Amino acid sequence: MSPFKSISMKNIKSINILFLSCLIPFVYACSTSGGVKDDIAGKYASTGENEYDLYKDTMEVKANDDEKFDVQIIATWSAAKKDDPERPNKNKKAGVWNNYGSDPVQVATFQASDTTLRITEPVTGKIKIFNVNTDKKTITQTLPDGSKNVYTKISD
Numbered sequence: 001m002s003p004f005k006s007i008s009m010k011n012i013k014s015i016n017i018l019f020l021s022c023l024i025p026f027v028y029a030c031s032t033s034g035g036v037k038d039d040i041a042g043k044y045a046s047t048g049e050n051e052y053d054l055y056k057d058t059m060e061v062k063a064n065d066d067e068k069f070d071v072q073i074i075a076t077w078s079a080a081k082k083d084d085p086e087r088p089n090k091n092k093k094a095g096v097w098n099n100y101g102s103d104p105v106q107v108a109t110f111q112a113s114d115t116t117l118r119i120t121e122p123v124t125g126k127i128k129i130f131n132v133n134t135d136k137k138t139i140t141q142t143l144p145d146g147s148k149n150v151y152t153k154i155s156d
Contacts, residue, residue: 037063044151073103
């Protein structure tokens with residue numbers, strides 16, 4: 001006698017309903033909630049300096065439909081601290097801000113466990129990690145040299 005003869009259609013429907021009732025909360029718990037998406041999405045500004053220049057960058061983070069985020073540096077500005085007409089870049093005159101344009105859009109995955117946005121470089125496989133602090137409304141990127149860029153959320 002086959003063990004499948006004793007399973008009725010009613011039992012199969014009950015098993016399907018039970019399976020779906022367990023699966024739906026699991027999928028919902030693993031997805032990025034609308035509140036977190038809204039907290040992260042927006043424009044962020046960063047300022048910094050090195051020995052020669054001052055910097056101002058603007059980053060935009062947009063939520064995707066597929067639980068990911070589009071991240072783009074939409075403006076990169078810098079100005080020389082001192083006049084130097086021999087410099088190889090635009091920053092030859094102190095205090096004059098030069099626009100270096102925007103970067104391409106990159107897709108980031110949000111890791112809820114450690115509140116980070118992670119971008120994987122397609123060619124090298126290296127991962128850029130951005131630490132997100134929704135309470136302070138900041139995104140921090142640690143650069144390869146150990147320095148940090150802190151982007152603070154700004155209103156549009």
